[in-house]
Amino acid sequence: MTLSIAVHLDYELTRPMDILLQLEAAQIPEQQVESQSLDLSPCEHVASVAAQDGVGERIWVRAEDRLIVDYRATVAINRILTPCDTLDRVPLHQLPGETVQYLMPSRYCPADRFHDFVDGAFAGLEGGAMVVAMRDWIHDHLRYVPGSSNSDTTAADSFIMRKGVCRDYAHLLITFARAEGIPARIASVYALGVDPPDFHAVAEVFLGGEWHLVDPTGMAREADMVKIGVGRDAADVAFLTAFGEVKFNAQSVTVERA
Structure with missing residues (x-):
């Protein structure tokens, strides 16, 4: 099974702030990330850090005024299934x-x-x-x-x-x-x-x-x-943790068979 994923986030920021994102598909043995792209609006700082138990990554972002995120990925699932x-x-x-x-x-x-x-x-x-x-x-x-x-x-x-x-x-x-x-x-x-x-x-x-x-x-x-x-x-596991007040503008998640 291979899935195609598309995510769009749009938030207004009340002041310059740090934001922790967790939305990228994890690269782990049970699934293969065949392709992915992450586009962010201009940010002062962007850095990936390990997530809990080494499953996936989080992204530190330092931004102001507005944060727009567009993420796309194609992921093949290789999970061994047992009832x-x-x-x-x-x-x-x-x-x-x-x-x-x-x-x-x-x-x-x-x-x-x-x-x-x-x-x-x-x-x-x-x-x-x-x-x-x-x-x-x-x-x-x-x-x-x-x-x-x-x-x-x-x-x-x-x-x-x-x-x-x-x-x-x-x-x-x-x-x-x-x-x-x-x-x-x-x-x-x-x-x-x-x-x-x-x-x-x-x-x-x-x-x-x-x-x-x-x-x-x-x-x-x-x-x-x-x-x-x-x-x-x-x-x-929050997809977005803001260390300050943010205003929601738009959000969409699409998951389809590739």
């Missing part, structure tokens, strides 16, 4: 060191508050079968409602409101998995099938010794996702 429900949980004492942080509660994923719920709701299930049941529970109990959450909304809020957008669905699955001792992190992706087209957030769980993408919204398949970056929760 999630066939995968085993890795015992805690055998987990690689880099996965341990993804067992812990984080800003948007208060896993320590969900032990009793997941123990009851998913009793008798293990490993990938449990993750699939968690995914299905979220898909069946939450409504996808654009604008129903904001930058302060946690998985606990989404659980109570029973609605949200992709990041809220991902946060809740991550929270459930961590509460059961399964490492889970958020992944920012480009994906076919996302409606409306946008940067998409999914969960990634560590099962069978590898990371596996899971979309509880049901909009995207693992085979059709291009990974941008990963992190503890949405705070780590």
Whole structure:
């Protein structure tokens, strides 16, 4: 599978400021970036830095007045796909060191508050079968409602409101998995099938010794996702983090079969 990606961002800046972008497809073994281009409006400073866990890169930009970004890429997906429900949980004492942080509660994923719920709701299930049941529970109990959450909304809020957008669905699955001792992190992706087209957030769980993408919204398949970056929760994978006030002018994301 090869995907063609196009992104356009246009923001007004209230003053000269630093901005951190994370929107380039990651060059990693499971996907090959065949071509890409990044065009920025005039900036005082531009520099690429490593992103979380070495998956992809972030871009530091120092700009003023206005920031316009145009990104295009063609990416071939070479991911080995294994049905999630066939995968085993890795015992805690055998987990690689880099996965341990993804067992812990984080800003948007208060896993320590969900032990009793997941123990009851998913009793008798293990490993990938449990993750699939968690995914299905979220898909069946939450409504996808654009604008129903904001930058302060946690998985606990989404659980109570029973609605949200992709990041809220991902946060809740991550929270459930961590509460059961399964490492889970958020992944920012480009994906076919996302409606409306946008940067998409999914969960990634560590099962069978590898990371596996899971979309509880049901909009995207693992085979059709291009990974941008990963992190503890949405705070780590924002496509644009401005260290100052910005005004939105325009934004578009297009993902198509190449």
